[in-house]
Amino acid sequence: xxxxxxxxYFYREEFKMARDFDNLxxxxxxxxxxxxTFKGKPSIREKEYGVWQVITWGDFYNKAxxxxxxxxxxxxxxxxxxAIIGDNRPNLYISIAAAQILGAVPVPCYQDSVADEIxxxxxxxxxxxxxxxxxxxxxxxxxxxxxxxxxxxxxxxxPRGLEQYNEKEIFSLDVLLNNEQAISLDLxxxxxxxxxxxxxxxxxxxxxxxxxxxxxxxYNNIISLSSVACEIENTSPDDEVVxxxxxxxxxxxxxxxxxxxxxxxxxxxxxxxxxxxxxxREIGPTYYFAPPRVWEAxxxxxxxxxxxxxxxxxxxxxxxxxxxxxxxxxxxxKKRVPITARILYGLGYFFIYGPLKNNLxxxxxxxxxxxxxxxxxxxxxxYRSLGINLKVLYGQTEATVFVSLHRDGDxxxxxxxxAFPGVDIKISNGEVFYKGPGVxxxxxxxxxxxxxxxxxxxxxxxxxxxxxxxxxxxKIIDRAKDVGKLNSGKMFAPKYIENKLKxxxxxxxxxxxxxxxxxxxxxxxxDLEAVASWAERNNVAYxxxxxxxxxxxxxxLISKEIDKVNKDLSQDPELYDSQIKRFLILHKELDAxxxxxxxxxxxxxxxxxxxxxxxxxxxxxxxxxxxxxxxVTFEDGKKGSISADLKIQDMxxxxxxxxxx
Amino acid sequence: MSINDKNTxxxxxxxxxxxxxxxxxGGLKALLNVNLQIxxxxxxxxxxxxxxxxxxxxxVISGIYVPQEGTVEWKGKLRKKIAPHDxxxxxxxxxxxxxxxxxxxSALENILTGRNILMKRNLFLEMFYMGMGRRxxxxxxxxxxxxxxxxxxxxxxxxxxxxxxYGLQKRVELGRALALxxxxxxLDEPMAGMNVEEKEDMCRFVLDVNEQFGTTIVLIEHDMxxxxxxxxxxxxxxxxxxxxxxxxxxxxxxxxVIDAYLGVG
Numbered sequence: 001x002x003x004x005x006x007x008x009y010f011y012r013e014e015f016k017m018a019r020d021f022d023n024l025x026x027x028x029x030x031x032x033x034x035x036x037t038f039k040g041k042p043s044i045r046e047k048e049y050g051v052w053q054v055i056t057w058g059d060f061y062n063k064a065x066x067x068x069x070x071x072x073x074x075x076x077x078x079x080x081x082x083a084i085i086g087d088n089r090p091n092l093y094i095s096i097a098a099a100q101i102l103g104a105v106p107v108p109c110y111q112d113s114v115a116d117e118i119x120x121x122x123x124x125x126x127x128x129x130x131x132x133x134x135x136x137x138x139x140x141x142x143x144x145x146x147x148x149x150x151x152x153x154x155x156x157x158x159p160r161g162l163e164q165y166n167e168k169e170i171f172s173l174d175v176l177l178n179n180e181q182a183i184s185l186d187l188x189x190x191x192x193x194x195x196x197x198x199x200x201x202x203x204x205x206x207x208x209x210x211x212x213x214x215x216x217x218x219y220n221n222i223i224s225l226s227s228v229a230c231e232i233e234n235t236s237p238d239d240e241v242v243x244x245x246x247x248x249x250x251x252x253x254x255x256x257x258x259x260x261x262x263x264x265x266x267x268x269x270x271x272x273x274x275x276x277x278x279x280x281r282e283i284g285p286t287y288y289f290a291p292p293r294v295w296e297a298x299x300x301x302x303x304x305x306x307x308x309x310x311x312x313x314x315x316x317x318x319x320x321x322x323x324x325x326x327x328x329x330x331x332x333x334k335k336r337v338p339i340t341a342r343i344l345y346g347l348g349y350f351f352i353y354g355p356l357k358n359n360l361x362x363x364x365x366x367x368x369x370x371x372x373x374x375x376x377x378x379x380x381x382x383y384r385s386l387g388i389n390l391k392v393l394y395g396q397t398e399a400t401v402f403v404s405l406h407r408d409g410d411x412x413x414x415x416x417x418x419a420f421p422g423v424d425i426k427i428s429n430g431e432v433f434y435k436g437p438g439v440x441x442x443x444x445x446x447x448x449x450x451x452x453x454x455x456x457x458x459x460x461x462x463x464x465x466x467x468x469x470x471x472x473x474x475k476i477i478d479r480a481k482d483v484g485k486l487n488s489g490k491m492f493a494p495k496y497i498e499n500k501l502k503x504x505x506x507x508x509x510x511x512x513x514x515x516x517x518x519x520x521x522x523x524x525x526x527d528l529e530a531v532a533s534w535a536e537r538n539n540v541a542y543x544x545x546x547x548x549x550x551x552x553x554x555x556x557l558i559s560k561e562i563d564k565v566n567k568d569l570s571q572d573p574e575l576y577d578s579q580i581k582r583f584l585i586l587h588k589e590l591d592a593x594x595x596x597x598x599x600x601x602x603x604x605x606x607x608x609x610x611x612x613x614x615x616x617x618x619x620x621x622x623x624x625x626x627x628x629x630x631x632v633t634f635e636d637g638k639k640g641s642i643s644a645d646l647k648i649q650d651m652x653x654x655x656x657x658x659x660x661x
Numbered sequence: 662m663s664i665n666d667k668n669t670x671x672x673x674x675x676x677x678x679x680x681x682x683x684x685x686x687g688g689l690k691a692l693l694n695v696n697l698q699i700x701x702x703x704x705x706x707x708x709x710x711x712x713x714x715x716x717x718x719x720x721v722i723s724g725i726y727v728p729q730e731g732t733v734e735w736k737g738k739l740r741k742k743i744a745p746h747d748x749x750x751x752x753x754x755x756x757x758x759x760x761x762x763x764x765x766x767s768a769l770e771n772i773l774t775g776r777n778i779l780m781k782r783n784l785f786l787e788m789f790y791m792g793m794g795r796r797x798x799x800x801x802x803x804x805x806x807x808x809x810x811x812x813x814x815x816x817x818x819x820x821x822x823x824x825x826x827y828g829l830q831k832r833v834e835l836g837r838a839l840a841l842x843x844x845x846x847x848l849d850e851p852m853a854g855m856n857v858e859e860k861e862d863m864c865r866f867v868l869d870v871n872e873q874f875g876t877t878i879v880l881i882e883h884d885m886x887x888x889x890x891x892x893x894x895x896x897x898x899x900x901x902x903x904x905x906x907x908x909x910x911x912x913x914x915x916x917x918v919i920d921a922y923l924g925v926g
Contacts, residue, residue: 049806050769050818160811161869274816 019262021227025196026219028101030261032191035061038264041237044090047271047279055090057264060097067098068190069183070176071129074153078103078193081125081202085109085118085141086133088243088269091157091173093257095131100200101191107202107214108248110599111137112592114637117212119144121204122151125214125444130154131173135161138170145169196220202444203250205397206598214444215250221400224437226258228421229402233287233367237264240364241287242280244270249600250397251371255289280361288368292375293601295390298360299379300505304533320348321385328353328385333409353386362388369393371401372600374476374495376503377413384411392416394474398453398460399423400438404474415473425468426459431480432466433459465493482605484515490577492520494605497578500568504561506530509590509597511608512580513616519581521619523612524558525589531557546644549585555649558585562651570654579653582619584626586612587644593633615646624648675737676701676845676877677722682731684717684901691717692728693901699845704871704878706892708885710921713898715881716758719847722879723755724748749778752844756834756851758881764823768814768833771822772805775840808836812866828859835866846870848880852887860884864891889913897921 024030034043038057045052055063076082082099084092084106096106107125109118111133118140122130128150132138134157141154154170156162162170200219204212229235243256256267265287270279306317327341357363368383371393383390391406394416404425406417419425423436435458442450454460465480477483478495486492494512497520501510508527514520526549534557535542542548566579590596596608609616611630618626629643677699684692691714699705699722707715720726721733724743733740735751743751754775762771780801786794809818812832817825822833831851838846851867852860868891870876882888888895889909897905897912899921905912912918 047815049803049810050815051806161873164872271815272813278816 019227021223021262025223026100026191026194026198027097027200027223027258027261028191028194030223031057031061031064031097031101032188034261034264038237041264042266043260043264044093044267044269045283046090046269047275047282050271052268052282055094060094063094063177064097064101065187066180067094067173067176068101068187069185070179071095071098071104072102072185073183074129076102076104076129080104080129081107081127083107083109083122083125083127083130084132084247085130085137086111086157086247087273088245088247088252088256088267089133089157090269092131092133092247093267095155095173096201096257100194101187103190103194103198105199105202107204108246108253109204110206110246110248113599114593114633115140115143119147121212121214122148125202125204126150128152132156134158138162138165142167142170194219196223199441201253203248203253203397206600206602213446213449215397216441216444217250217397217400218441221438221440222254222258223262224422225400225402225420226254227262229254229405230259230263232405232407232421235259235263235265235287235367239263239265239286239366240268240283241265241289242268242270242276242283242285244273244276245289245291246599250395250401251289254401255287255369277361281358282361284361284364286364286366288362288365290368290370291372291600292370292379293373295370295375295383296379296502296505299382300527300530302356302360303505304530307533307537317352320344320352323348324353324385325381328387329381332384332387332389333411349387357386357388362386365389367391371395371416373602374499375413376499378503380413394476396460396462398440399434399436400440402438403432403434403462410471412469412471412473415469415471415475417474418472419474425474427466427468430465430467430483432462432464432474432476434462435459486514486520486577487516487518488577491574492578493575496575497522497565497569497580498603500565501562504564506534506557507561509603511590511603511605513609513619514578517620520578521582521616522562522580523608523615524583524585526554526558526585528589545589546587546642549587550644550647555585555647558583559649559651566651567654570656573656576656580651581653582648582650584615584619584646584648587628587646588630588632588642591632593635594631618648674700676735678734678737679721680732680734682721682728682733684714684721684726684728690901692721692898694731695898695901695903697896697903697906699877699879700894701877702871702875703893704867704880704891706888706895707879707881707898708883708888708895709898712900713921714901715898716849717901718898719755719849719879719881722845723753723847724751746778749841752842753847754838754841754843754845755847756831756838756849758849758853760827760830760834762822762830762834762837765821767819767821768825768829768836769805769809769818771833772808772836772840773801775837776801776804778841804842805840808839811839811869812836828855828862831855831859831863832866835863839870842874843876846876846878848878848882850881850883852882852884860887867891 024033034057040056042054043057043060044055082104084096086092099106107127109121129152130141132154138154138156145151155173157173159172196219198219199216200222201217202214204214241256243252245252260267268283270276306314323344327337327345330337331345365388368388368390370390380390391411394404395401402420403423404417404419423434426433439458439460463480464476465478465483466474466476469475478493482494484492492514497512498510501507506527507524509525510522512520512522528545531548531554535548540551540553542551548554562580562583569575569579592599596604598604614628615626625645625647627645629641631639631641633639675698679697682692682695707718709715717726721728727742780797783794786792809815814832817829822830852863864887867878871878892909895909895912896903897918904917904921905915
């Protein structure tokens with residue numbers, strides 16, 4: 001691994017000479033330059049038909065030019081909008097580049113949104129052309145086409161199943177790519193016309209509250225921050241990243257697209273969602289980004305699989321994991337450690353950590369980030385102790401991602417790191433505000449919301465409650481509007497409690513209640529994989545999710561975890577009153593299709609408390625069970641309903657530690 | 662699929678014409694004076710209660726059983742008793758009611774076996790992986806990969822099939838049948854034992870195969886919802902006798918069919 005870093009430095013000299021971001025101030029200009037600088041280097045790989053197919057920077061640029069001509073002849077002009085809907089595919093990335101060449105604004109949408117959600121965005125953004133991945137997305141668009149008068153053409157990347165469609169507005173992207181028609185448009189001139197204050201991309205925020213809002217980001221926003229990020233991490237043309245997070249999410253546009261434009265590294269598109277782990281192992285990315293959910297799922301899966309290992313293996317695993325826990329993080333931070341620890345860690349690396357990282361496809365990872373939600377300190381330190389340089393990043397779409405970021409050698413699992421270079425952070429009334437070069441240009445067609453978010457001095461409201469600790473690290477507690485008060489007058493920070501619960505591994509999701517109430521209660525979603533494995537080992541028979549969730553044995557299991565959390569909370573005088581008095585296990589998983597989670601899997605608190613109002617009332621009416629019937633939406637949009645009689649369990653509450661002692 | 666191309670010119674739409682056949686095993690009459698035409702490009706479902714003779718019918722179509730009476734014409738030409746490998750050469754592929762894959766082999770290898778009949782042999786060239794041997798290998802692998810992509814089983818490409826769940830094994834079996842590039846595809850209960858989601862997937866694949874490659878499909882299925890949704894024509898057998906034939910709607914309202922399924926009241 002060390003060798004690799006030296007190699008990076010070697011490349012760095014070359015790369016610095018080639019880059020001058022005062023002149024290369026828009027993506028089309030950078031792309032044109034990349035086609036010369038990195039001509040034969042891969043820019044995008046996609047695994048298709050079992051083989052990694054490479055598109056070089058030269059090809060990427062040429063294809064983008066051809067597509068730009070095609071889009072131009074189908075009527076896409078400067079300032080028009082082009083929607084992108086689908087999984088991460090090279091042709092979709094090239095379409096974004098082509099739209100930008102023409103001065104049009106790409107609008108990526110979440111590929112698993114239902115038709116109505118997409119309709120709202122396409123209507124609001126006045127999208128003229130949509131480029132989609134496959135039949136599934138075409139079907140969605142055809143369903144809502146009549147309500148979108150501005151939408152002219154739909155292009156698809158994968159023709160499978162679409163031969164029989166004879167709607168006149170749908171075409172294959174191949175038609176454009178193979179059609180080298182001459183048009184009276186000087187694309188070189190078009191590229192020169194783009195300027196740094198043009199809108200580079202419009203991203204709809206998933207909208208924890210209300211309708212999604214279109215965030216406008218300029219080239220200057222993205223390039224100024226991304227180039228600094230590349231600088232901090234020494235990103236080189238030899239890095240590899242696997243693009244698997246939704247294209248509509250700001251992270252994919254910054255970590256994959258923008259940084260690969262700037263540093264010249266290669267984006268790898270997995271074959272399908274199911275093959276991600278296999279593809280990861282084949283590529284061995286050096287740069288890996290995942291929300292806490294993914295890291296946690298990976299760890300849970302690993303631990304579940306280790307339970308099935310033989311006693312000897314399990315013993316060796318546990319022994320070396322203890323070594324890693326004690327010394328791994330210090331070694332990663334280049335602190336002084338005794339030589340015996342180094343030797344043991346080295347052995348552990350040979351027997352356990354190395355093979356483990358290889359299995360997860362993380363062997364070559366040089367920089368790894370997580371963001372979006374809080375991550376359990378145990379999970380976080382687990383990865384760091386294996387020698388994976390995992391760091392937390394705090395950001396927002398409105399900030400072009402970067403607000404704060406951990407630096408090498410200064411990582412604290414409980415914080416989100418110090419402010420990003422060039423970004424100022426202030427705390428006012430407990431809420432976090434920031435200011436910097438990444439501050440967005442406004443919400444599309446929503447002056448009011450823009451004014452509410454950015455104040456006159458340029459400070460942007462994050463809506464998160466946080467504090468800055470003694471080391472200058474920012475610490476996020478909860479959403480500012482979610483922080484409430486218990487009747488005792490003490491602060492109630494639901495997210496803080498929920499995260500504590502979620503860190504145990506068997507609880508997938510939790511929703512805590514307590515604002516204006518006497519005590520705290522919560523809903524729990526079990527993690528099916530982890531709990532099912534536990535059930536198997538302990539001879540608990542069940543028929544499905546609902547059955548498993550209602551088993552007394554599972555209630556006991558969960559109540560043990562809640563007990564731990566209560567003990568923990570009881571030691572903090574501020575949070576002593578937030579101990580969980582009653583809980584129940586929900587009969588269904590909270591789901592984005594039912595609107596209970598956002599597309600980025602954040603809990604929609606108010607909707608849940610409305611929807612499950614009966615259950616919340618039961619909590620505070622001292623009932624010990626409650627019947628509930630809920631409507632559910634299946635993946636194909638059909639509706640159904642499930643019902644269950646849920647048991648409510650009471651918990652022990654601990655005294656404040658001071659009192660005990 | 663160039664076999665007998667000349668003959669098809671005369672009878673363009675009919676792939677197989679089964680005239681007045683009877684099949685019996687000793688005293689047991691499995692099929693009695695059944696007439697059946699299979700048209701090019703259609704999805705034909707054969708339904709009926711247990712023991713109605715559906716599988717026997719499929720075996721007659723594929724040529725495994727030769728009926729004692731009556732004739733079978735394949736593309737307008739009388740078909741006699743033929744060997745199994747010749748059946749495959751004719752462009753007929755099938756899947757089985759109980760999965761019949763090579764359990765120790767990977768999904769990819771299983772699919773490649775379906776192309777056995779299309780491979781030309783040259784031991785020397787294949788041993789040294791050169792010339793035609795190499796080109797062939799690449800070409801067949803490419804075709805197999807296309808099928809894998811088509812059936813969305815990329816993630817299990819290299820997994821031994823014995824380790825796969827039932828629904829995926831069925832999909833691999835379909836893949837192997839497709840690898841033959843058949844003109845006529847026989848599916849014996851393709852959705853048996855599947856959950857709703859797996860069934861929906863399978864339906865989509867069957868319809869896609871029919872639409873995209875123009876493959877004629879004959880299937881036996883017990884799930885009436887599936888049959889009514891995807892087939893162009895339905896044939897109903899009961900005790901070896903054809904009691905109804907027509908579009909799903911016609912068959913559904915036929916009194917004889919209702920009687921056969923629900924008993925005469």
